[in-house]
Amino acid sequence: MPAYIALLRAVNVGGTGKLAMSDxxxxxxxxxxxHVRTYIASGNVVFESRLGEAAVRQQLEARLEAYAGKPVGVLVRTAEELAAVLKANPFGEAAPDRTVAIFLDTPPAADALSGASGVNSEEMALGPREIYVHYPDGIGKSKLKIAAAKNGTARNMNTVAKLLEMAQA
Incomplete structure (x- = not known):
């Protein structure tokens, strides 16, 4: 049975989107x-399902909307896709807690990074359905805004590696 990783948008971040991981x-x-397991309180869940990726996402989004009373974005990857995200990280030599993959539903446009604002020391690169960002000075100090990432959700490389480990267990 395929292992999936669901990444929820805007859950338990900055006091918004409260959701207990037990719920x-x-x-x-x-x-x-x-085989449902969650990782940290920011909306990461690993599980197995016979359903396809689109059905997994649709059913989870419907359940979350009923719970929250508003839409909750869900990005879904298979264990194989998550392994590919980790392997393709163009900033593999950088600190994993200062490098993120911003997960998207669809491939980013070729010019997705050209409209970024607030760029300082950050490095950016496109993936198949991700935008990679390295924050050498830390994400908390960054003013970076990437319009193409608006409907995505970011996870640092430590979290990506842990979720992959959980999915492969």
Whole structure:
């Protein structure tokens, strides 16, 4: 059975989108997902399902909207796709806690980075359905805004590696 990783947008970040990870696990189990595990309180869930990626996303988004009373964005990757994201990280020599993959639903446009504002020391690169960003001075000090990333969700490389480890277990 395929292993999936679901990444929720704007959950338990900055006081918005409150969601207990125990509630998220229960929602996933109610849908019929198996071997459900969450990682940290920012909306990361690993599970198995016979459903395809689109159906997994649709069912989880519907359940989350019923729970929250508003849409909650969900980005889904298979374990194989997450392994490819980690392997393709163009900033592999950089500190993993200062490098993120911004996960998107669709491939970013070739010019997705040209409209970025607030660029200082950050480095950016495009992936198949990701935007990679290295923040040498730390993400907390950055003023970087990437319009193409508006509907995405970012995870640092430490989190990506841990989620992959969980999905492969």
């Amino acid at each position: 998220l696990r229960e929602m996933c189990e109610a849908i019929g997902f198996t």
